[in-house]
Amino acid sequence: MTGRQTEAFAPAKINLALHVTGQRDDGYHLLDSLVMFADVGDTVRLRDAPEVSLEITGSRAAGVPADRRNLCWKAAEAFGCPVAITLDKHLPAAAGIGGGSSDAAAVLRAMEALYGRPSPVDPLTLGADVPVCMVGHAARMSGIGDHVLPLFMAPLHAVLVNPGVEVSTPSVFKALSCKENAPMSEMPEGGGPAAALVWLSAQRNDLQAPAIALQPVIGDVLTALGGQTGARLARMSGSGATCFALFDDLKTAKAAATDLQKAHPAWWVAACTLR
Ligand SMILES: C[C@](O)(CO)[C@H](O)COP(=O)(O)OP(=O)(O)OC[C@H]1O[C@@H](n2ccc(N)nc2=O)[C@H](O)[C@@H]1O
Numbered sequence: 001m002t003g004r005q006t007e008a009f010a011p012a013k014i015n016l017a018l019h020v021t022g023q024r025d026d027g028y029h030l031l032d033s034l035v036m037f038a039d040v041g042d043t044v045r046l047r048d049a050p051e052v053s054l055e056i057t058g059s060r061a062a063g064v065p066a067d068r069r070n071l072c073w074k075a076a077e078a079f080g081c082p083v084a085i086t087l088d089k090h091l092p093a094a095a096g097i098g099g100g101s102s103d104a105a106a107v108l109r110a111m112e113a114l115y116g117r118p119s120p121v122d123p124l125t126l127g128a129d130v131p132v133c134m135v136g137h138a139a140r141m142s143g144i145g146d147h148v149l150p151l152f153m154a155p156l157h158a159v160l161v162n163p164g165v166e167v168s169t170p171s172v173f174k175a176l177s178c179k180e181n182a183p184m185s186e187m188p189e190g191g192g193p194a195a196a197l198v199w200l201s202a203q204r205n206d207l208q209a210p211a212i213a214l215q216p217v218i219g220d221v222l223t224a225l226g227g228q229t230g231a232r233l234a235r236m237s238g239s240g241a242t243c244f245a246l247f248d249d250l251k252t253a254k255a256a257a258t259d260l261q262k263a264h265p266a267w268w269v270a271a272c273t274l275r
């Protein structure tokens with residue numbers, strides 16, 4: 001053991017729009033999604049060790065598997081070097097914000113830094129959200145998650161809310177009645193946040209209705225978010241249950257987050273900036 005160590009941030013992944021455009025023969029769905037990343041997330045710390053190990057700390061550690069089932073562990077094994085991992089978990093799990101996927105991408109990035117060589121891992125083998133999480137900033141994701149086009153986008157301010165119900169991604173895809181929907185419309189070039197908001201309002205998350213059918217509390221979250229002063233758009237991320245609302249500035253987002261947390265002490269609420 002040489003004692004080398006490093007850490008990486010694993011930001012929450014937010015699907016600002018998520019269109020399901022088809023289904024492959026193997027059951028995987030074709031997607032067209034605008035993804036951005038928040039400045040709230042988990043942190044992974046890695047150090048050289050004789051074998052892979054994982055310790056989970058943090059406010060959301062409870063219930064997250066600390067063994068081979070964890071995507072951090074899978075990422076380290078796939079990279080092929082033994083490391084001791086500490087995952088400082090702050091994002092709710094099974095929440096549509098890519099917790100495990102972003103953690104896995106952070107482990108791969110940290111291992112690249114630790115060993116000074118590019119990751120040999122095809123991120124898609126760890127999950128459909130891992131390729132976009134390797135980019136870690138605004139991107140358009142298509143295919144089943146394997147095509148990722150990095151974008152330059154102005155930062156957006158948001159409040160994230162999770163009502164504390166876990167949602168299984170396969171069950172939401174299964175509950176989706178129409179699998180062939182229109183892709184996103186052409187994105188504006190330039191125009192900043194104002195143009196992005198107008199465009200986003202005309203897009204959708206096709207998984208939102210089936211997720212609400214499975215967990216009606218998601219509808220309550222969207223109503224609460226949409227009713228906040230200054231909320232420009234409220235929508236669900238990924239397969240849920242986390243929803244977001246967009247605001248013109250961080251101050252207004254923070255005020256909304258304070259209000260929501262007071263009204264719903266059991267909900268996970270975070271004001272953030274998306275990039
Ligand atoms: C819903 C999204 O979060 C949107 O970003 C992702 O598409 C899901 O990404 P993920 O959780 O990393 O997904 P995976 O762990 O690869 O797959 C979980 C399950 O979701 C379904 N799945 C996932 C991705 C995809 N393009 N089509 C699917 O049908 C499949 O049933 C799969 O067995």
Ligand SMILES: Nc1ncnc2c1ncn2[C@@H]1O[C@H](COP(=O)(O)OP(=O)(O)OP(=O)(O)O)[C@@H](O)[C@H]1O
Nearest residue numbers: 070071093094095096097098099100101103129238
């Ligand atoms: N590092 C991890 N953090 C959280 N959950 C993990 C992790 N590794 C494996 N898991 C398992 O994966 C399941 C899904 O959790 P995750 O937070 O990745 O949510 P998700 O909703 O599938 O994310 P996505 O937005 O990619 O669909 C959890 O229930 C948990 O058992």
